[in-house]
Amino acid sequence: MLERMVQVESEGEAACAAAVLTPPLSLEGGLAAELRPANLVQRVLSLFRNVSPGSDLSHFQLPATFNLPKSQLQMYGEGVYCAGEEDLLGRCARGRDALERLAAVVAWTISTTRPPIFGFAPYNPVLGETHHVSSSSSGLNVLLEQVSHRPPVSALHATDAAGDVRLVWCQSPVPRFHGASIEATVRGARELRLLRHGERYQVGCPNLVIRFLPSPSVEWAGDVSVVCAETGLEAEIRYCRSRGFLGFGGDARCVKGRIFRSGSRDAAAIYEIDGFWDRTVSIKDVGTGEVSVLYDAHRAIGDLKTPAVQDQKGLSASESTVVWGEVSDAILKKDWERARQAKRRVEDTARKLAKERNDKGEVWVPKHFSLSQNKHGDWECWPLEDSVPPAPIVVPS
Template identity: 30%
Template sequence: ETSLPAPMFSRNTISVFSILKKCIGQELSKITMPIVFNEPLSFLQRITEYMEHTYLINRACSLSDSTERMQAVAAFAVSAVASQWERTGKPFNPLLGETYELIREEQGFRLVSEQVSHHPPVSAFHAESLVGDFVFHGSIYPKLKFWGKSVEAEPKGTITLELLKHNETYTWTNPTCCVHNIILGKLWIEQYGTVEILNHSTGDKCVLNFKPCGMFGKELHTVEGYIQDKSKKKLCVIYGKWTECMWSVDPQVYESQKKSEKKGDDKVSDDATREEVDRAVNDDADDMPDVQETVSVVPGSTLLWRIDPRPAHSSTMYNFTNFAMSLNELEPGMEGILAPTDCRFRPDIKAMENGNMDEASQEKERLEEKQRAARKERAKSNQEWSTRWFQSGTNPYTGSQDWIYSGGYFNRNYRNLPDIY
């Protein structure tokens, strides 16, 4: 599938501000947003997009050198957020008990996810290699904050990757994502924060710094970091942009290249006029930087990952990647196999995908109302919600609370699943 049934609805007709005035400083998960802010995917499908570059995990499995494995894992961690570039639509909040599965024979994995909590919203996922090479799992609790002109999404929760034949486990958390200009102007996305990937078996650590955009937009989308061993010796530098590509290079080569570039820069910066500096300082930080210069490659670098081009009509299709386009498709024969809680059956997402915005909006309201009624019913008889495929437990590597897959989903026994649609 390379396109959606209908192009997206224009967002320009909505007074965003009248809605958002109510939300300043609030936790957005408690506020019902109009459907025009959405894209026709559930958040469970959005986290499935981590798997788009599964070949990087497969590469890590095939490498005999642990530093090279860490490079592949680091590239995978960066590639997992790459699909967010220009994706300014908000995924639908999954209903409690909603599930999503994806089996990709050609990429060699299968994945299942479940919405395990509603307040706070927590999505748990578990992916495994079809040939037993790896397990990749985690739970994400997206904390959204509204700052007047921007919405910040902090994806709380740990991600764990186990490379089984190397007996290695890596854990990390994703960077913070921010959507700017939600009131006026062109929406744009920034990711920032430090991502630390720890190899629990060797003690190696990869520290990736997703840089905020900075003055003149020089740093937009930039990622820079290094891999160090357990005695803190730098083994290599990793750099690039999460929207484009990632490279690795020897630390000394990198440092000397940066020094010589800086000498060149100093000459230039002396000539910058006072007026230019003033203009930069007074510029509104929420404005989209114009700078679209790409990664300058240090000689002697190795390419770790390069982004795939988006489909030609992506901009009228919520800026979806080819991978995202296919996630909601019900292929022939699937209906009889999927769990009835799978988001492909969600009527509001389906209606939106088909371009029926009014129907989508009514359905979304109906589903949320149905969920509230079910919660009241449970409260009457003091019933706790019980999750089906994941149990709350402890991540053995980080020691923190996590949602652990309890197995059995692919046995296809779907009796007694909640009726959520």
Template identity: 25%
Template sequence: MSDEGTALPPAQKSSWGSFLKSLASFSGDLSGLTAPSFILAPFSLTEFPSYWGEPKDFFAAIADGKTAEERHLLVTRWFLSTLSGQFTRREKETGSEKKPFNPFLGEQFLGSWDNGELVLHVEQVSHHPPITAYHLENKKKGIVYEGNCAQKTSFSARQISVKQVGHGLLRVKLPSGETETYLITLPKLKIEGLWTGRPYVELTETSYIQASHGLTSTIKYSGAGWVSGTSHSHSTTVTSGAGGPTLYTLTGTWTGETKYAKPSRDGKEGQVFFDASSDAMRTRVDVKPVEEQNEFESRRAWKAVADGIRSGDYDSASQAKSALENAERQRRKDEQARGETFQLRLFDKRPNDPEYKQLAHALKFKPEEEDSWVLKTSAA
């Protein structure tokens, strides 16, 4: 790593030091802490579900699997292939990790790929706690991925720890008319490099993919330690049920090559499962021009803030950010005064989703109580 502060503009080093001090003294969830504009990314957290759709060909290929085992491997490949875009792109493009805007209640992000063959709907369905709901659908292939995500963030041991709360359910409609479902849990992450001025993300602990046909993918994440280890590493096992016999082991990095390792069926040991470093694997989402977006769409709502960040005019970015956030606070106060409750426009809440509970139970650990959100028929 480089010397402290070398990734920061000279004029911002003092502000960065003040921000680190505020981190160290802050108690509770860091989502409530205001970050200085120069460490913000010029987009909102509502854009993050677009990373699920960027490996669009991998997503579409899931429906082409001939057997449950083959489809399970294709789901696992797609999920792993989304991680590099989600967690290392901003570092590569800007020199360090940047914090996205905290979405306002009802904020939307709408996009598509391949002239609408793959479509994404996103809405901020809760502000306290902050929860983002998403629905990604390829109607031609009969594949839907919908879910929700929130973050619980804390500071300790010179790093920021982020627990991603939520889950996704991927459904594949089979030629027989039956539907196969996959529960996808989310990895935890830590943001390191704060004291060098070059924040970056490393994934930690374990996430799972549990299929309705019984197969389970267990993904264990690890990084570089003081003595050994490789950044962005994972070891993934595919088993016949949680704790069952291992069918495949996949090892590598979620930013580079992942290969089959022993045990592996069909003599695939050493073969490349996929290569996440290939830029051709990912295609960015298409979004309507800002002037054609509705007032709740993310890029229109945050345009003045994003323009200030991109131009380096952090004062104007901060002023525009404060104006938007103050206007949202006033809307909530006005609703409360009228005895009204905010109504979501794109999603409906599904409390205690039985499908989620059934698949989570198959993982043989007690999951947190989680609600689900489903896309309204009128929004599809």
């Protein structure tokens, strides 16, 4: 399997030396600015010159010059384990009643929305790639695995040391080219459990829209639902563009929504939600008219710390930061030829292992999850273990 990608006598020590960790995407987004080349828009458009509108770009291979120095698996994980000064996930479990907890889950859901960057994309994870990180401040342990390659499906399992929360996510991005834009929908079941309260929250995900014309931009868009069957409460959140002067322009980071009792789409709102996911989002009690801050982006994702390796021997050869370590190192040093060659080696090795399995009639089985597709076509996964152990990579306090 992927362990064959690193043929060394001392796997732990070599893995640590090869692991490359980069700052998470936060409000500043400085990492991409350092890598941004001249004439970026023209270079991006040239990539899709021969791509037909409507094409599925799930396996489109980008040149290394357009890659962020991290895997998509890391990007998914960072939305969970990289948090600012406020523990929003812990706030969900500490809610005094069902309404307060649902509102907290909405705030935490918004916090997983990180600023996208035009012209750059993470690596497509290879089959069997894993990413295992702990947060020292919240006690959250997070494990991800790329459980399918065609189609690409990523699984996430997270538990905290206090036994209050459990996350099980299954994500499959489906990007399509539309001529002047690319829109990526994320399919899959995403569940947050508040164990002490016996509550399960089904959480959606917005679409990522990359526009080339009339001006380049990248933004989150679409409707996201948060549903708790146990309490009968539900939230609708809409990522949209606010209206500018005379209907032109506006802000693409607008968030609007409501919290209501499930059962009828026409049900009256209990709370109304309004704001901008990169600034503040307010919540209004419809009954009393009281308005308060539900989410503050600067507190939640404004000052995110970079994870670091703390246990050399605990690193797996399938760890994302190891698999792509040489590629990321070359990108950071702007050694584009070395980055191109290193990326090709990772992808060629994955193809070779797939061919060997196919020739032997072997079926690849995920190491940490089971996987299936429901009647609606969405992917579902189940962790093979009840909890996630502490990780060799840690986000400092």
